[in-house]
Amino acid sequence: MSQNLLGTARCIFQRDLILAARKPADVATPLAFFVIVSSLFPLGVGPEPDVLSRLAPGVLWVAALLATMLSLGRLFAGDHADGTLEQMTLSPHPLTPLVFAKVAAHWVTSGLLLVVLSPLLAMQLNLPAHAMGTLAVTLLLGTPVLSLLGSVGAALTLGVRGGGVLLSLLVLPLYTPVLIFGAGAVTASASGLDTKAYFSLLGAFLLLALGFAPWATAAALRISLD
Template sequence: MSLSRVFWYTLRRDILLAYRRRNDLVSPLAFFVMVASLFPLGVSPDPAFLSEVAAGVVWVAALLSTLLSMDSLFRSDFDDGSLEQMLLTPQPLALLVVAKVLAHWLVSGFPLIVLAPLLGVMLFLPDAGFGPLVLTLLLGTPTLSLIGAIGAALTVGLRKGGVLITLLVLPLYIPVLIFGTGAVMAAANGLAIGGYLAILGAILALGLVLAPLAIAAALRISVSN
């Protein structure tokens, strides 16, 4: 079987399984909306204040929602033995990992991008910030999934892996958060954002090259132990 067909079958399988576990799909999206909705109630409903912090609130909510969904990335495969079969297959494990991470992003990361403009309207995000918000999330959320998958792979055999994933990957999320939020704020102030987008794109490219190898190695370590 060709590598492209293996990639497609793995991607299709994970998407179908994700839609059968609809609770896992709805929970991160509900959490994303709740965090952004509760912020004005807990801090200040003033439109001027919210317009200044809207980008940061949406990005933090997206980051936390991604963390919430990471624990289930390899958990079901580990529980039913599918993960061990993946390790034994002659196909490159890194390729299978990329397909699984892509499926995770399609069912959990991409919906966040779709909902983000609605939350931007609720938080009085300036009109100039909507386009950059979508672009930064489009570049940043795949990176969050790739980094989070490393933590999920390292903790897949542990019962309380969700807490450890947060401790492991949250510091690595900070550069993406800084440049993603900075781009939106710069656009809202009429400044150029090309540099921010270039850095986010470079981080994503680096993650696409290195993260699958790290995830594959982490899975081998976790399953062998």
């Protein structure tokens, strides 16, 4: 029996997880960046608890966003260099779900770990305890969007010299709505306001990105390989 689409997608997902486990430095670098940037703020703005808790949602979200961007480079670069991407493009299965499997593996090894780390860093920034849940949920909804949108940029800048800078110019404007509503939800929650609308919007972004980004990434990859 021929390998079906789901089997192939799972194969790609597992392979990327195995690779991440064998190259822990690649996974650890964005995480370390996330920790260091959010730890620098208390040192820079001073230790007043009120100021820190006001800054916390924005700082954590911006740091998570930049950390995700830092990890985008490795999404396709390695597979492009060794020819794996060519083989994926020539697979009898449609490229879009295969790309989705890669992005999913990328999120598990970047965004998901940021979500796990975030409460610890939130404590350091004196974020009120009741807002920590909101922070985790917004990151859980928001970081997949960052990975998905980032994959489009990573595919477009594949093999381009100085691609890293171009990637941030392409992707950062697209990240702004996620940042605004992600950090907004945490701020609202910290001041005891309702966050349902923010969650709905972030969920809508996620659905939109899930539908559109893998397809756009697959198209961009075909162009980059031409």
